Amino acid sequence: MRLRLDLAYDGRDFHGWAMQPDLRTVQGVLEEALATVLRTATPVTCAGRTDTGVHARGQVVHLDLSEEALAGAAGRDGADPTGGLVGRLNGLLDDDVHVRAATRVPDSFDARFGALWRRYAYRIADRSAEVDPLVRGHVVTWPRHLDDAGCQEAASGLVGEHDFAAYCKRREGASTVRRLLDLDWARQPDGLVEVGVRADAFCHHMVRSLMGALVAVGEGRRPPSWPSEVLLAGTRDPGVLVMPAHGLTLEEVAYPPDDELAARSARTRVVRT
Amino acid sequence: MRLRLDLAYDGRDFHGWAMQPDLRTVQGVLEEALATVLRTATPVTCAGRTDTGVHARGQVVHLDLSEEALAGAAGRDGADPTGGLVGRLNGLLDDDVHVRAATRVPDSFDARFGALWRRYAYRIADRSAEVDPLVRGHVVTWPRHLDDAGCQEAASGLVGEHDFAAYCKRREGASTVRRLLDLDWARQPDGLVEVGVRADAFCHHMVRSLMGALVAVGEGRRPPSWPSEVLLAGTRDPGVLVMPAHGLTLEEVAYPPDDELAARSARTRVVRT
Numbered sequence: 112m113r114l115r116l117d118l119a120y121d122g123r124d125f126h127g128w129a130m131q132p133d134l135r136t137v138q139g140v141l142e143e144a145l146a147t148v149l150r151t152a153t154p155v156t157c158a159g160r161t162d163t164g165v166h167a168r169g170q171v172v173h174l175d176l177s178e179e180a181l182a183g184a185a186g187r188d189g190a191d192p193t194g195g196l197v198g199r200l201n202g203l204l205d206d207d208v209h210v211r212a213a214t215r216v217p218d219s220f221d222a223r224f225g226a227l228w229r230r231y232a233y234r235i236a237d238r239s240a241e242v243d244p245l246v247r248g249h250v251v252t253w254p255r256h257l258d259d260a261g262c263q264e265a266a267s268g269l270v271g272e273h274d275f276a277a278y279c280k281r282r283e284g285a286s287t288v289r290r291l292l293d294l295d296w297a298r299q300p301d302g303l304v305e306v307g308v309r310a311d312a313f314c315h316h317m318v319r320s321l322m323g324a325l326v327a328v329g330e331g332r333r334p335p336s337w338p339s340e341v342l343l344a345g346t347r348d349p350g351v352l353v354m355p356a357h358g359l360t361l362e363e364v365a366y367p368p369d370d371e372l373a374a375r376s377a378r379t380r381v382v383r384t
Numbered sequence: 385m386r387l388r389l390d391l392a393y394d395g396r397d398f399h400g401w402a403m404q405p406d407l408r409t410v411q412g413v414l415e416e417a418l419a420t421v422l423r424t425a426t427p428v429t430c431a432g433r434t435d436t437g438v439h440a441r442g443q444v445v446h447l448d449l450s451e452e453a454l455a456g457a458a459g460r461d462g463a464d465p466t467g468g469l470v471g472r473l474n475g476l477l478d479d480d481v482h483v484r485a486a487t488r489v490p491d492s493f494d495a496r497f498g499a500l501w502r503r504y505a506y507r508i509a510d511r512s513a514e515v516d517p518l519v520r521g522h523v524v525t526w527p528r529h530l531d532d533a534g535c536q537e538a539a540s541g542l543v544g545e546h547d548f549a550a551y552c553k554r555r556e557g558a559s560t561v562r563r564l565l566d567l568d569w570a571r572q573p574d575g576l577v578e579v580g581v582r583a584d585a586f587c588h589h590m591v592r593s594l595m596g597a598l599v600a601v602g603e604g605r606r607p608p609s610w611p612s613e614v615l616l617a618g619t620r621d622p623g624v625l626v627m628p629a630h631g632l633t634l635e636e637v638a639y640p641p642d643d644e645l646a647a648r649s650a651r652t653r654v655v656r657t
Contacts, residue, residue, distance in 0.1 A: 121517040166518055197512065206525070209515045239470065242482045244394040245439055245522045245633070252479070360518070 112178060114193070115216045116141075116155070118170040120208040123248055123357065127163040128170075137161070137208060141172070144203040148196065149180040158222045158364040159229050159313070164356030166249050169230075169363040173222040219373035220366070224380050228292055230309040230363040233322050233354070237329075241302030250303060251358035257304060257329030262296040265328040266306070268339035269294050269321065277341045277348060278321055279314035286382070287314050296325060307362075312379075316353050323352035385451060387466070388489045389414075389428070391443040393481040396521055396630065400436040401443075410434070410481060414445070417476040421469065422453045431495045431637040432502050432586070437629030439522050442503075442636040446495040492646040493639070497653050501565055502586060503636040506579040506595050506627065510602075514575030523576060524631035530577060530602030535569040538601040539579070541612035542567050542594065550614045550621060551594055552587035559655070560587050569598060580635075585652075589626050596625035 118141070126134040130142070138155060145153040155172040185195030193213040200210045219225075236242045237253040269291060276287040293309040306325070308318050324338035327350060341348045367375050391414070399407040403415070411428065418426040428445040458468030466486040473483045492498075509515045510526040542564060549560040566582040579598070581591050597611035600623060614621045640648050 117513075119515070119517055121520070168516060168518065201512065206520055207517045209512075209517050211513045211515070239474065239482075240390075240484045242392070242484065243441060244392050244480045244482050245441065246519075247394070247479055248521070249518045 112181070113173055113175050113216050113218050113220055114181075114196075115212075115214045115220060115222065116172045116174070117211040117214075118172065118208065119168045119211055120166060120170070121248060122161060122164050122166040124207055125163070127165070128157055128160045137167075137170075140204060140208060141200075144200050145174065147203055148184045148199045149176055150183065151176075151180060153180075156222050158226050159361045161359075161361055162316075162356055165359045165361065166357070167361040170361055171222045171226075171364045171366075173216065173220055217369050217372060219369075219376065221372070221376040222364075224376040225366050225372050226312070226379075227365045227367055227375065228309050228311050229313060229361065230293075230307065230365075231313070231318050232360050232362050233306040233308065233318060233358050234360070235304040235306075235326075235358060236302070237304060238302055243301075243303075249357060249360055251355050253326070255330050257326060258331065259296060259298050259304075259329075261331070261335045262304075262325045262329045264335040265325055265338045266294040266296045268336070269342060273342055274345060275314060275317055275342065276345050278317050278324070278351070280316045282315065285314070289314065289317070294321065318359055319354045319356065320351050322354040322358070326354065327351070385454070386446055386448050386489050386491050386493055387454075387469075388485075388487045388493060388495065389445045389447070389483055390485040390487075391445065391481065392441045392484055393439060393443065394521060395434060395437045395439040397480055398436070400438070401430055401433045410440075410443075413477060413481060414473075417473050418447065420476055421457045421472045422449055423456070424449075424453060426453075429495050431499050432634045434632075434634055435589075435629055438632045438634065439630070440634040443634055444495045444499075444637045444639075446489065446493055490642050490645060492642075492649065494645070494649040495637075497649040498639050498645050499585070499652075500638045500640055500648065501582050501584055502634065503566075503580065503582040503638075504586070504591050505633050505635050506581065506591060506631050507633070508577040508579075508599075508631060509575070510577060511575055516574075516576075522630060522633055524628050526599070528603050530599060531604065532569060532571050532577075532602075534604070534608045535577075535598045535602045537608040538598055538611045539567040539569045541609070542615060546615055547618060548587060548590055548615070549618050551590050551597070551624070553589045555588065558587070562587065562590070567594065591632055592627045592629065593624050595627040595631070599627065600624070 125137050128137050130138045153174050155174045158171040181192045185192035197210050197213050234250040235253050236250050237257045272290040274288050279287045290311045295307040297305050299305050327333040328335050398410050401410050403411045426447050428447045431444040454465045458465035470483050470486050507523040508526050509523050510530045515525055545563040547561050552560045563584045568580040570578050572578050600606040601608050
C-alpha cells in the first residue's frame, strides 16, 4: 500500500532535502525514523527537492509499505494506524521537522510526477522599522527599501510558459521550460514583502534567481522591463543575484483528483524526459 | 534630551531583560551598544522587564543623552540624527535584537511609569497537523488538544481589577492588584491559539500562570469556573502550571498623549509604591 506524508521543516540545519553521506538532510532523518518505526528500509519520493537552507510547510512525499508494517508501527492503538505512525515518527524526529499528516493514497499517487503545481513563498523585510527577530530564520532582512510598483510590474512580465534557462542552474539534457502560473509581489499588513510563486515545476535556483532580478528592480538599479529581457536573452546574467536560501519556503503542492493521478504522472514523465 | 527606543528581540539566547553580571541580557547588550555609539554610559529604563526566554516585538525604553552625543552618533548624515543612531545601533547588535525606531520625546515621557497598558500574546500549537517548525521559537507545542469554548469562558471570568496574588510570584511589599483589560483566547486561521493579554501592568509570572490555568481547563482537567476560583482564593495553587517562557511575546505598550504623560507617571508611582 502507498502512503502520503505531509511535512514541515526548518531548513536551517539541513543540507537540503536529498540524502547525502555524512550530512544531515531531511530525507536522511525521515528515512532513518521510518526505518526505526517500520523496521525496514523505506525510501521516500518528494514533491520538491529543497536546497540547503530552504524551508517547507507543505512538502509532500510518498512511500510504499505493507499493511503489517503499518499495523506494527501503530502499536496498541490499532484503531488509527496512520495517526499512530505520525505520532511515533514525530516522537523520533527533532523539532525542526514535523510530520503533519499521513494518508492512504492510491498506488497511482506519485508525489513528484503527479503534482499539478508547487507554490513557494519568498519573504523579505526591507524596512528597518519592521524587522522582526522572531521570524529572521525565514525572512531575509534587506538593507534597502524596495519599490513595490516596479517589482509588481516586473513580476507580471515573467508569468507564463517560457524557457527559464536564464534563471536556472543548468543540468545536462534537462528541459528548462516551465509554466509560471503566479509571481505576486505583495506587501503584507506587517510591512514584510511576501512573494508568492506558483509553477508546474521549478528548475534549480529558479525562484531565488527570479527574486534576485526583482530585487534589482526594487532597488532602482534596473528598469521593470529588465527581468523579462534577461528571460528572453536565455542565458544567465551576472546582474541577477541568487537570493539567500533562508527566505524561501515550499508552502503547498497540489494534486489532481484520484481518477486523474495516473494520467498526470504519465504525462509529466514524458514532458520532463 | 530624552529619547524613546522601540525594540524587538528573540528572547531565546537572553537571560531576560535586566542587566546581570556575566550573563547576556537585552539591557546589557543594548547599553553596551549605546556606550559604544554615544561614548558614554547611558542607562535605559524599559516598559516591561521580560523574563528569561520571553520575546518582544514592542518593547519600549527611554534614555537621556546630550544633543552633542546624538549628533556625534549620527555621524556624517547629520540631517537625521535619530535615524543615524538606529542604524549604528543595529550595526553593532546581533540579529536577535533590533532597534525599530528612535524618537525624541518630552522629558515627562517615562517608559515604565508612563505606560497606560502592556499587551502580550501567548501562542500555542495544540494540533499536530498544524505544528510549524518555522515558528517553534515563539509558539509552544502542546501535546493535547485544547477546548476553545471552555478556555474562552474561563478567560472572561478573569478580566477586571483584582488582586492577582494567586497568579504572581510574590515580592515583599509590592501590590499584586492589577487591572486585566483583555484576556482573549482566539483560534487563528492557521489553527494556532493566540491568547491576547492586556493589563495596566503585570506582576512576575502572571501571564504564564494565567495560561497554565486556562490550559488545565482546555484539557478538561478543570472546569471553566476554576481559574476564577483560584483567583478568589488568593494563594498560589499547585494545579496552576507556569507555562513555558518561549510562548510569550511583549507585543505593544501604550502611552497617553504628551500633555498627560507627567500626570500618568505621577499617579502610577503612587499606586505601585
